[in-house]
Amino acid sequence: MDVASTSPQTPASGTAALRGPVTGGERAATPDVARGFMLLLIALAHASLYVRTEESVLMNHPVGGSALDRAVTFAGVLVMDNRAYPMFAALFGFGMATMVARQLAAGATAKAASRLLRRRGLFLLLFGYIHFCLIFPSDILGPYGLAAIVIGWVIVRGGRTLNVAVVVTGVIAVVVATLLSIALAFSNDPHGNSFRGTLWARDYGEAVLARLQEAPFADIHVMIGWPILPAILVGAIAARRGYLDDPVRHRAVLRRVALVGLPISVAGAIPIALVAADLWHPSGLVTGLITTVDIVTGFIGGLAYVAVFGLISARRKERGGEAGPVFRAISAVGRRSLTCYVLQTSLLTVFLAGYTLNIGDRIHATGAALFALGVWLTGVMVASLLERAGRRGPLDALLRRLVYGRGQRAAVRAQG
Structure with a gap:
C-alpha cells in the first residue's frame, strides 16, 4: 500500500519539492511478493473468526470438530496467528x-517528508474506519494508519534514533502484551468470545451502529496489543540498509534471520497451538x-517470513530468468494489496456472516480455511487481470x- 508517480508535487511554501509516488520500475520485487503471501495468512486468520460454535479458544479458532478440523487449527496457530500482523507491519x-x-x-x-507520512496515515485511518464499520470489524488498516501518525516522525530521523526507538517500543510491546494476555486469561471471558462481537451479529444495521463506536478503541488496542510499532521500525531499518532492495547482496543476513527466526517462531507457537486444538x-x-x-x-516469525521471500527473490535474480507465473501472480496481489485486502474481507463477509449467507454457522476450521483460500485465489485472479491490463x-x-x-x-492515470 505504497504510492507512485513521476511528476514532483509542489508542496507548501518553505519546503523543497516533493516527489510523487514510486513508479513501477522503482518497486522492489521482494516486498510485493511478501505482501501477496501475507494476504493469504490474513484471509486464513479472518475466516476462522466467522465460525460460530458453542465456545471459542483464544479468540480466533473454533473448538472441537473433526480430527481434520483440529489439525487445521493446530497448523494455523503454528504458522499464521500473530505472524501476519508483524509481517505486514515490517513491510509497511x-x-x-x-x-x-x-x-x-x-x-x-525532513519536515515535508514527515508531513507526507502523516497524511498517508490519516487516509489509512479513514479507510480503516470505513472498512471496520461497513465490512469487517477486525480491520488492520486503521491500526497501521494510526501507527504511521504516532511514529512516522522517527523514520525521518537518523539511524541512532531509529535503533533506540526499536528497543523502547519493543520493551513496551512485550510488557503490554504480557499484561493484556494475563488479564484476558483471568477475565470472565477467558476464551475471548466477546472479541467476536459484531462478527457474529445477525442484524447488519445494529452491527454497523455498534462498530461506529468501537472502531477508535479497536485501532488503539491492535496497535498496542501486538508488537506492531517495533516491527514497523525494523522494516524501516531494513529499507535503509537495502536488505529487500538488493537481496542478493544481503543474502547472508536474510539467511540468518530465516534460519534463526523460523524455528523460534514455530517453537513459541506450539504451546498455544495445543490449547487452540483443544489438546x-x-x-x-x-x-x-x-x-x-x-x-x-x-514478531520474530513475521520478520523471518519476510526474510524467506528475500531469499526467494535473490535466488530468482541469480538465475537470471524471468519470474515464473506464480511469482508474478503473487507479486500482482502485493502491488494491489489494499484492493485485494478489502476484496477478500468483503467476500468473507458475504459468504460467512450471520446477516448475509451465514455459511459460518455450517462449517468448521477446515471449511473456513477452504473459504479463505478461495477468496485469496479470487484476489490473485483479479490482480493478475489488472496486471495484464x-x-x-x-x-x-x-x-x-x-x-x-x-x-x-494525471501522472497516476498515465501509469495505469
Missing part, C-alpha cells in the same frame, strides 16, 4: 522508509504467559491520489 515500515528516502533524495525537507487445558496464568510467548515469537487496484490508486494530491492525478 519498509514502504514508509522508502517513501521518506525518495523524498529526501529529491530535495524535500491442552492449562491454568489461566499459564495460558496468559504462553499467549505472550506466542505473540513475541510471532496495466491497471492499478482501484483502492490503491485512490489512496495514491489522496496522499499526493490533485497534481498527481
Whole structure:
C-alpha cells in the first residue's frame, strides 16, 4: 500500500519539492511478493473468526470438530496467528522508509517528508474506519494508519534514533502484551468470545451502529496489543540498509534471520497451538504467559517470513530468468494489496456472516480455511487481470491520489 508517480508535487511554501509516488520500475520485487503471501495468512486468520460454535479458544479458532478440523487449527496457530500482523507491519515500515528516502533524495525537507507520512496515515485511518464499520470489524488498516501518525516522525530521523526507538517500543510491546494476555486469561471471558462481537451479529444495521463506536478503541488496542510499532521500525531499518532492495547482496543476513527466526517462531507457537486444538487445558496464568510467548515469537516469525521471500527473490535474480507465473501472480496481489485486502474481507463477509449467507454457522476450521483460500485465489485472479491490463487496484490508486494530491492525478492515470 505504497504510492507512485513521476511528476514532483509542489508542496507548501518553505519546503523543497516533493516527489510523487514510486513508479513501477522503482518497486522492489521482494516486498510485493511478501505482501501477496501475507494476504493469504490474513484471509486464513479472518475466516476462522466467522465460525460460530458453542465456545471459542483464544479468540480466533473454533473448538472441537473433526480430527481434520483440529489439525487445521493446530497448523494455523503454528504458522499464521500473530505472524501476519508483524509481517505486514515490517513491510509497511519498509514502504514508509522508502517513501521518506525518495523524498529526501529529491530535495524535500525532513519536515515535508514527515508531513507526507502523516497524511498517508490519516487516509489509512479513514479507510480503516470505513472498512471496520461497513465490512469487517477486525480491520488492520486503521491500526497501521494510526501507527504511521504516532511514529512516522522517527523514520525521518537518523539511524541512532531509529535503533533506540526499536528497543523502547519493543520493551513496551512485550510488557503490554504480557499484561493484556494475563488479564484476558483471568477475565470472565477467558476464551475471548466477546472479541467476536459484531462478527457474529445477525442484524447488519445494529452491527454497523455498534462498530461506529468501537472502531477508535479497536485501532488503539491492535496497535498496542501486538508488537506492531517495533516491527514497523525494523522494516524501516531494513529499507535503509537495502536488505529487500538488493537481496542478493544481503543474502547472508536474510539467511540468518530465516534460519534463526523460523524455528523460534514455530517453537513459541506450539504451546498455544495445543490449547487452540483443544489438546491442552492449562491454568489461566499459564495460558496468559504462553499467549505472550506466542505473540513475541510471532514478531520474530513475521520478520523471518519476510526474510524467506528475500531469499526467494535473490535466488530468482541469480538465475537470471524471468519470474515464473506464480511469482508474478503473487507479486500482482502485493502491488494491489489494499484492493485485494478489502476484496477478500468483503467476500468473507458475504459468504460467512450471520446477516448475509451465514455459511459460518455450517462449517468448521477446515471449511473456513477452504473459504479463505478461495477468496485469496479470487484476489490473485483479479490482480493478475489488472496486471495484464496495466491497471492499478482501484483502492490503491485512490489512496495514491489522496496522499499526493490533485497534481498527481494525471501522472497516476498515465501509469495505469
